[in-house]
Amino acid sequence: MSGTARDRGRPRGFDADAVLDRAVEVFWRRGYEGASLSDLTEAMGINRPSMYAAYGNKEQLFRAAIARYAAVDMAYAGEALRQETGFAVIATFLHTNADALTRADRPPGCLSIQGGLATGSAGVAEFLAASRLAGEQALAERLRRAVAEGDLPAGTDPAGLARYVMVVSEGNAVHAAAGADRASLHRTVDIALRAVPGG
Structure with missing residues (x-):
């Protein structure tokens, strides 16, 4: 206010x-x-x-x-978007996200996921969904540029790839909140990256 x-x-x-x-x-x-x-x-x-x-x-x-x-806990997302290649953007985002989800000085998981998983407030649920979508769209835009520059293969679906990355990230957040350790989240990321073109 x-x-x-x-x-x-x-x-x-x-x-x-x-x-x-x-x-x-x-x-x-x-x-x-x-x-x-x-x-x-x-x-x-x-x-x-x-x-x-x-x-x-x-x-x-x-x-x-x-x-x-x-601004503070997700600053890594902006840094990931500045990586030189589309694959590096995705790999950096997912690995730094896994680190962020398991910081010893913070609660496990992700505020934007935990904050609204069971909310009865339509306004809060819509706000959180819009916030997550904005992040997904920023990633899709960066991947769109990677396709245009020939960094990602022609025919790559930037929006679909961005959605895939966010699904991995959000799934890891749920598992981190349930007690999954950092190493297991990074193993999930390594497997997920095998499906990313340009790796």
Whole structure:
């Protein structure tokens, strides 16, 4: 809600990024539905009026947490898109994703998957689906360029290949949340890469 009338002239007495990082962890561990306002405000170290003033309601806080998660915990995705070849883009994305899903200092799995697997909020489910689709479309666009440059074989379906990569990534996220270790996720990636042209 940055820039709205209600938070202009009301300075925040907290580090917004640090507070959001704590909200990210609560949503990640408990999911959108499982994270109560009490859980969130206690972890964030702020009271409810401060939370409402800074972020609006719970759904708006969740959207802010997802944006923070994308910028910090998923920064590897942007780095993968900058690789020189289409195969390197995919391999880098899937391997760094496997690492991210199993970081010792973060909950296992993926916030965008765990956050909404069992949500009863249509708005949250649609938001998460749109967020995942945006990532898939960015990957498809990069693969489209790889086909145009002759880096991937003519006839490669960039959209279909991007969907395949995301299915592998999202499947690994579910398994990581269930306790699969990093090595097993990387083995899955290695098998999946055999189907990627240009490898």
